[in-house]
Amino acid sequence: MWTLSTDAASAPSVEGSNSSNGSVVPPDPAKPSSGTVSTAGTVSTPPRAATGAFDGVPSYSPSSVELFLRCPMLWYLQRLRGWAPRVEEWTPNRAVGSAVASGLAIQRRVGVGQRPPSSEALQGALASLQEAWQEQDQWELPVVEKLVARGLTLACEGPQTIGMVRALLIEEPVYGRKPDVVWRDTEGRVVVDDDKVVVSLDARWESERLAEYDHSWQFRDYAHHVGVLLSEPVYQVRAHLIVLGPRKHVTLHPMTYSRDVLDRWYRSALSVWETMHAIEERAQPAWQNLLVCTDRHTHFGQRCPMYDACHVYGCDEGQMEALYERAQKEGI
Numbered sequence: 001m002w003t004l005s006t007d008a009a010s011a012p013s014v015e016g017s018n019s020s021n022g023s024v025v026p027p028d029p030a031k032p033s034s035g036t037v038s039t040a041g042t043v044s045t046p047p048r049a050a051t052g053a054f055d056g057v058p059s060y061s062p063s064s065v066e067l068f069l070r071c072p073m074l075w076y077l078q079r080l081r082g083w084a085p086r087v088e089e090w091t092p093n094r095a096v097g098s099a100v101a102s103g104l105a106i107q108r109r110v111g112v113g114q115r116p117p118s119s120e121a122l123q124g125a126l127a128s129l130q131e132a133w134q135e136q137d138q139w140e141l142p143v144v145e146k147l148v149a150r151g152l153t154l155a156c157e158g159p160q161t162i163g164m165v166r167a168l169l170i171e172e173p174v175y176g177r178k179p180d181v182v183w184r185d186t187e188g189r190v191v192v193d194d195d196k197v198v199v200s201l202d203a204r205w206e207s208e209r210l211a212e213y214d215h216s217w218q219f220r221d222y223a224h225h226v227g228v229l230l231s232e233p234v235y236q237v238r239a240h241l242i243v244l245g246p247r248k249h250v251t252l253h254p255m256t257y258s259r260d261v262l263d264r265w266y267r268s269a270l271s272v273w274e275t276m277h278a279i280e281e282r283a284q285p286a287w288q289n290l291l292v293c294t295d296r297h298t299h300f301g302q303r304c305p306m307y308d309a310c311h312v313y314g315c316d317e318g319q320m321e322a323l324y325e326r327a328q329k330e331g332i
C-alpha cells in the first residue's frame, strides 16, 4: 500500500490505438476471440454481446452480483424488476464520486500525469456534478463543487501514475464491466485500477475498508475479464482510494491474485451467474436472505431498502406502489 506522495514522475501516455479517444478498442464480443484462455484453464467461448458469456454461462456485472449475494430477492426486485423506494433522501456522495471519476477519465485521456488537473478535466467533473445535482435544502452546489475540485486535484497529484508507462484502457467496456483505467507498467505488466471516492472516512475505518477490497468480488472479476480481453495475465489490481475528509488523502491499495485464487473465483462465478440466469429466465424463483433484512452493516448503515416490500407487502408487486416506484433499470 502506498500513501499520497508528491514525488514527480513522468506522465504516462495513452497507448496509441484506433479509438477516437486514444485508448484500445476492445474486440467485438460477438466475434470469436483469439483463443483466450479462461482462468479455469480451458479456452473460453466467445462472450455474448451484453455482458459476456464464459464456458456457456452469461456473466453479470460485479455490482449486480454483489447485490445478488446480499440477497437474491433484493437483486430481483431492484435490478430485474426495477423497483426503488419512492422517497429517498438525496445526498451528493454518489454524484461527487461520479464527477471525480469523470474528471479523472478526461485527465487520463490527454495523458496528463502528476500535476494539477487540466481545465478540461475540471470542467468535465463539474459538468457531471451539475447534471446529477438535485435541489434540496441540505447541500449547496458551490460547496460540493469545491469538494469535487479537491478530489480531482488530490487524485491527479497522487501516486497512481508512478511506475505506469501508458494507459491501455480508460473507462472502456470490458464484457459489460468498466474498470476505470488499465495501465502498462514500466516492467511491461498489466495493472488495473478502480477509483473509489469517499466524501468522509474516519481514519479508524480505513484499514477495514481496505480489508474489504482484499476479498472483493469486483476486483477478482476485473482481473479475470481484463486478462481475457488482453490475452495476458493481470499483474495487479488496485483500489485507488480518494478520501475527501476529514483528512484528505489518497491511498493506493494493490492486490495480486495467484492463479489458484482466480481459478477458485471463476468456479464460484460460474455457479453464481448460472443461478442468476435461471432466476432471470424465471426457471427458478429468487429466494430471500432473511438473515440480513435489518443488518445495517450489509445495507450501508440502513435496513434493507426493500424491507417494506418484503415484510409489509409480502413481495406483492401489485401493492408495492404506495412506497416504491419502478425506476429505470440499471444494467443487470
Ligand code: SF4
Binding pocket: 070, 071, 072, 073, 074, 288, 289, 290, 292, 293, 304, 305, 306, 307, 308, 310, 311
Ligand atoms: S427485506 Fe430481506 S428478504 Fe427482502 S430483499 Fe431485503 S434482505 Fe432480502
